[in-house]
Amino acid sequence: MGNPEAIAAGKKLFATSCIGCHGPNGQGGRGPNLRQRGVWHPLDDDGLFQTIRKGVPGADMPATNLPDTQIWEIAAYVRSLTAPAVETAVPGNAQTGEEIYWGKGGCSNCHRILGRGGMLGPDLSNVGAVRAVEEIRESIVDPDADGFPTYKGVTAVLNDGRTIKGVARNRTNYSVQIQDAQGNLHLLKMPDVRTITYAEHSPMPRNYKERLSRQELEDLIAFLSRQSVRPYEPEKK
8 A cells, every 4th residue: 555656646636536525635625534544544554455446325426437556556646645644655855855955955943853954944853644645734834724723833023013923823812922933932911912924825935836856855754753762663564
C-alpha cells in the first residue's frame, strides 16, 4: 500500500474518477471526507479495495469497472491520505530535504525540530508521526487550505501604545494570548486592547511553488516525513 509509484498512479486515477464526490484532495463534497480517519479508516486494505470495486449500496458510491490493478492504486492513494507520513515511502531525498529545510527553504526561521529553529510556527519534531504526506504537502504549497484555525497571525495595539505581533495561541471574548517571534507569550485582557487585527492568510509563506523546484519540494517533504520523536519500526511479517 505504501509504494510511492502506486500512490502516484492512484492519485491520477482518483483525479479522473473520484474528485466529483470526494473533492480534489479527498477533503469531501457530495461524498465523505477521506482525510478524516473516522469515516473509513477501520477498513483493512481488502475492505477498502472491495468498497471501491463494489461501491456502497444505498449510497452515492457507485461500483467501478476499472481493472483490479488500478483499483489497488486508488486504494493505495486513499490509504496515504491518513497514514502517518513516517510509515509511508516517499519519492524525495530526505538528506537533500534537510539541507533545504535549514537553508534555502527558510523553514527554520519559524519552525523548530528537536529544540533547534524558530518559535513562531508549529514545532515539527513529530510532524511525520502525526500528519499524512498529503497534509504535509498541502501545508507547504497551500497553507490557507485548512483555514489555519490554530495558526492565526495577529497584531494587537494596546491602550498604552504598545504593538504586539505574532500568532494567536488562545482566544476568548475576554482575552487573547499572543506568541511573538522570540517565543514570548503575551496574555492580553481585551479591555486593555485598543485594536486587534487578524491576518487574512496563514503566516506560512504562500510562494513555495515558486521558491522551490518540484524536486526540491519532494525532497523537503521527504525530510519532514521522517520527523518522529519515536522512530518508526515496520511490523515484522
